[in-house]
Amino acid sequence: MTADSRTMSTRLADWARLKSPWVTVFNSGACNACDIEVIACLMPIFDVERFGILAKGSPRHADILIVTGPVTLKQSTRLRRIWEQMPEPKYVIAMGACGASGGVFHDLYHVMNGVESTIPVDVWVAGCPPRPDEIINAVVTCLNLMKEDLARGGKEWRQKKTGEAPASGPDSAGVPA
């Protein structure tokens, strides 16, 4: 960690962001196996509320968007709109093989082969469907990613490192530094 140059309030805000990640699930044409596994995380056996993770209905209230399924053509416009509605700082988790490359539905005529085709993705989860504990592990990796981003002020440093095109959505300058 670099010498802590951030003010007291930003450090508090960053601590709070890591302690209460709110999640919303978007089914972009999945076989709903991933969806019931995400809901299984909220249930007593895996109970993610002990980490402060709450499932929120409206994208306005969410920090992390979990996208399940290979994005079908019809859902990609909705997925794009939902992603734009989320306030910064927002993160996207693509679920399972479908989220990565369309999985078993790769190259079908009504599918867009993975979430990366429509919105920039931060964390991928392996598995078809991934087990609930893998999903929780994905949220934790997402939180670590968020911690590093917050320390370096925004997502740009990751784009420069991996050389990918910067996210063309509303850039993260809106974050109160």
Next chain:
Amino acid sequence: MPEVHIPIGPQHPALKEPVNFKVVVDGEKIVSLDLDISYNHRGIEKAAEKRDFIKVVPLLARVCGICSHSHTTTFVKGIEEAMKIEIPERAQYIRTIIAELERMHSHLLWLGVAAHEIGFNTLFMWTWRDRETIQDMLEEMTGNRVVYGINEVGGVRRDLTPSQIQAAFNHLLKLEDRFSKYGEMVKSDQNLQIRFRGVGKFTREEALKYGTVGPTARASGVDYDIRRDEPYLAYAEVPWKVITDTHGDVWGRTLVRLGEMHESLKIVRYCLENLPAGPISVPVPKTAPPSEILSRYEAPRGELVHFIRTNNTDKVERLDIRTPTMANWTSVAVSLVNQNIADIPVIVAAIDPCLSCTSRITVLNGRGGKAGVMTWDDLRKRGCGKNNKGRSVS
């Protein structure tokens, strides 16, 4: 209040899957309604024509996550009928066990989601917690919690070891008293009854006229169940009975599903007790002779039909999947008219829609069965499109 158009979905907390209702309401009452279900269409049938019999089974296991065993069993049963081969008795029993376990966990999942629709989260948590025991059983037997690839043309991939069977018996004991506990709880709970009784009600004639299937139809007294009408797998030898009810509303469907859970448990216990010895699969020729099969199966949500046509090659010439939820959508649209908005999630959840299977239909609006459908563009022009720059709630 003037005519108000409310788009509910495709991203909506009540719906675990993308369905879109364009509801025209007057106050709280629904005037007319249009469902658009085609968000999950992936083109599976076209892909099935390019895959041979071994590769197509994993694809069909992923048509729908909750009823994945139903799709693979229907397809595999059809192909075996086309090839005119008899699979060993033990494989039939193992398939029946997994099918009934899937029915149990699907009904428990439905009971939880229905309770969540009316905000009764405690039952949601408890039912899903007990569903984990069934998941453990399935994982021990087939290796995966949700999409279990146990089916292949000519039999079953994994055998049941005595230790698995013994573990299954202990799980079943625990599940039995949980099911009876939920039975009493649902029957005695005032809250569920207020919200479920008399909602989305239709008579036996209406159920038949609008082509409902599965627990939705059996709740209105329609006595159709493919496991008894066209016995397949091991259902002919197992003593069980079809649960029907006369309420015809969401409350009746709850009772039918609770009864079916008990029946499934009895079937699984019976199959585990007298599991015949012998091989679990049979060598199978690569190609299927030309034939036309209508393979019917009783999925947790209703009658699932695969229409398979083979033409002497190792691939299917045509596979037409008709899923149970597709048949139930007409009845939902008709029964939703002049109910309240608060009942939409309850009535829709009552048929336990599995949209990943359906992904096929838009339905007529409610006025007397005529189809007056508003597409997304009409809505965009009229309703939510104009009030903000592309940031409207979809």
Next chain:
Amino acid sequence: MTGHLTLDTVRETMEGLGTAEQVNKFRIRIRTTPERIPRALLIAQSILKCDHLITISAVDNGTTFELLYHLTGPHRSVLSFTIELPRDKPEVHTVSDILPPAGIYERQIHDLLGIGFAGHPDLKRIILNEDWPADEFPMRKDWKPDPKTFYGGIRKEVV
């Protein structure tokens, strides 16, 4: 439980409409022509008491389109009415007035195979997305997705 329909009772009720043959213990296939389908289904519904339409399957076997109407009833046996439609002008009258759920299956077949259903209350697009070109029918044997036409969806770069 009433017994299954035997082949000759079906043949006798359908004598002018088409030829019947027993496929397996439960299923009887009746081959008719497109014009007689509404009458055949009415007779099946009234005399043979088939009150449940299982599904309408559509097959493109390279030369012609085949439509199969599967019906069942309390007698527990399945009647499959099969008709063939010419490839150039696939047109048949709708049965959604006799069997309301048929309205659903016909819309899907129209969307995927391009078979016209005369008299259908509303034959708009259902399962393909809004931007799918109107003249392309994915389930036809001769259809290949060509990369040039735009089938819908948003690419990440294009905003």
Next chain:
Amino acid sequence: MNALLLAFYILVFPGFLFLILYSFFLEYLDRKIAARMQHRVGPPFVQPFADFIKTLAKEVIDPKGVDRKALDAAPLIAMAAVMTAYLYVPIIGRSPLAFQGDLVVVLYLLTLPTIILFVVGWLSRNIFATMGGVRAVTQMFIYEVPFFLALITPAMMAGSWSISDIVTWQQQNMWFAVLQPIGFIIALIGLQAKLERTPFDIPEAETEIVAGPWTELTGRRLALMHLTIDMAMVTGCALVAAVFLGGPLTPWVITPGWLAVIVGFLLFLAKTLFILLILATIKVATGRIRIDQLNDIGWKYLASAALIQIGIVLMMNYLWVGA
């Protein structure tokens, strides 16, 4: 009470700082009890505080054509109303600001958050929010009347409109929860409805209209509105505890002043937590009812029960004065 002590009373100890911390604690306890009853572990202790800070630091999105200033001001008005209502409720003994009629002022100020929710729903120009707002107001008409009646009957018996006088009256005689059990039950149900918790969370019915009036609230507006509802929970519990369970005063007088304050404060904590336990159990044990069913139940049962309660109190007053 000189000015410095009064300022300390209002701002720090039983004042706003304590109110904010205690509302976080009550929310934590509420979610923990609900989770434990649902066989879950439940959130950690700092969770409400972390949620508040995080939502405070989120980006604020204004949908097109929305009146930004009004949407910013609404949560603040609601918060101010609830905070002022809090001052009149006795925490560690008679509230220094008590005057004849502060019961009516507190009841009025506690209805403001619901009206503000309607305004927010209307302002955010989203169909779900407007539906939620309309539902919030219709629900308010249904439960307000029985709730007011239930809280006025103790005032009639104690013969004064000030909450502190009602508490001192109970100090000499019996608690009103024992004297008027029907009123106590109606007050609890009314409080559950005022805080829009599960049997009555029709406005923000998560599974029907996304998040009701809260749909378009983001960033600091959401944080402040959420804090207002938590504070309303503290004020509501304290009000019902004071009016029905005797508030912070004990039947025998404790001579040293500072000991009386401590004992009073502990009594206040115990009673509010007891009422919170009841509210959390109701929340866990029931599902949401529809707005028209609430209408029937509200007018048929709650309102008539409240009227019966008033009849009983009038008779008791007459006999009491007569004897």
